[in-house]
Amino acid sequence: MRRVITEKEIKEMLSRGEDPGSIPADALLTPSARDLLSGNGTAGPRAPQSNAAPSEPHIPDYEYRWTPGSDPKSPEEIQRFFNSPEIAQIKKRMCDIGRRIWEKDYVDGNGGNLTVRVGDNLILCTPTLISKGFMKPADICMVDLDGNQLAGTLKRTSEVNTHLGIMKRQPKAKSCVHAHPPHATAFAVASVKPPTCMIPEAEVFLGEIGLAPYETPGTPENARVVGEMGVDHQAIIMENHGVITWGKDIEDAYWKMENTDAYCKTIWVASQLGKGLKTFGPEKLQDLIEIRKSLGMEDRRAELRECELCDNGEFRPGVTCAVPDRIDRHTEGDPEAEDMVRAVTDLIEKELRRNGG
Ligand SMILES: [Zn+2]
Structure with a gap:
């Protein structure tokens, strides 16, 4: 039977x-x-x-799903849930992602933090003052949506409030990753919003990168400005600070971090090549937004007019390739320099003639 x-x-x-x-x-x-x-x-x-x-x-x-209204309530229930095998698996995954952001040079010292939502009002988060490259599952904490610590022996990160600012406003954000990846953070320090319509995969999997105004990390103001931007953006560059990304699970949120830094790196290198940056245009972007939507990812740009779609007017390409101009262009209008160039040219020609050249 x-x-x-x-x-x-x-x-x-x-x-x-x-x-x-x-x-x-x-x-x-x-x-x-x-x-x-x-x-x-x-x-x-x-x-x-x-x-x-x-x-x-x-x-x-890897998305964690729960039945709404089923959060454990009593301290004993919360402890049992926090120590359950299914939560152990997520804690381990958070440590793995911590190791990956550290190995990629996205964080230094105790920088960066990670969260995973595991209930209506339950969020796993990384502790304060710890290297993300060397965390153990026992280091992970649990907080509610107001940032009150519910479980864990180490103190939760103060920056968890920024993650919660996003999660409160965007229910699809089940996990956030915050780091300081050097290329995207350079855009943050220069307050440059990365241009759009340049790489199709970035448009599909990352969408439009947001640029949030500077606020002190960990403050309610920072949580508010970033949280509001997180409704429409899965990757947000925080001015003078770093990047926060969200996804349906921690792997997804981490990928957005990789995508963001790789994109900023490519744009930066392309900006040095001495030519303008080519865009593929708004019509092609509309195709990519459709693909993004078909994969279940919303895009506020679907409502924009075509002329607004590839508007990179604010993008400053920065330093272009430092190829020295030809010497005669530098000497234009400078009689002394012109005389010197003529004298050198005469000398070379004389020498060439002497050698039968
Ligand atoms: Zn930070």
């Missing part, structure tokens, strides 16, 4: 740290057990629907 597996049994397996892959191939899963395995409430990538049939090709999905 085929064994029936219920949601409760799956939860018990997960809490014992057992792999759901060990469920017999011919087992019958109840609908709620199947939901649990397919991502609702599990932190891992989508698990196979059933072992009875070959699994369908699927897109990896």
Whole structure:
């Protein structure tokens, strides 16, 4: 007889740290057990629907989903949830992303911070004064949407408020990554909004990068200006500070950080090549915005008129390639220099004639 597996049994397996892959191939899963395995409430990538049939090709999905209104309430419930296997998996993933931002030189010292939303009013976050490259799962804290610490032995980062400013206003922001990647931070210090319509992948996966006015890090004002911008922008350059990005999970939010810094780096290098920067134009951007929307990512630019789409009027290309001008252009209108050039030219010609050239 085929064994029936219920949601409760799956939860018990997960809490014992057992792999759901060990469920017999011919087992019958109840609908709620199947939901649990397919991502609702599990932190891992989508698990196979059933072992009875070959699994369908699927897109990896790390988004954490919860039932609204189901947050643990009592201190004991909160502790149990904070120490559950599904949260352990996210804590580990936060440490991995911390290592990646540190290895990419996106953070130095104790810089940067990470958050993952795991409930209506529950957010995992990195602690203050710690290198993001060397965190352990036990270092991760948990706060509510007002930034009050609910769990964890280390003190939460003060910059969590900026992340919460975004999460409160944009429910799709399930994770935020903040770092100081050098190229994008250079744009932040120069207060230059990166131009658009230059690289298609950036338009699709990153959308328009926002530039938020400077406010002191960790203050309610900073949380407000960045939070408001986060409604329409998944990547925000914060003036004189760094970058904050958001995504449906921490991997997604981290990718936006990579995309932002790589984009700023390319624009910076292109600006040095001595030619103007070429845009592919508003009509082509409209195609890319459609692709972005089809992938489930909104874009406020869908409402803009064509003439507003590739408006890079504020972009200052900066220093261009330092190729020295020809000497005769420098000497124009300077009789003394002209005499010297003529004397040198005469000398060279005389020498060439002497050598039969
Ligand atoms: Zn910072």
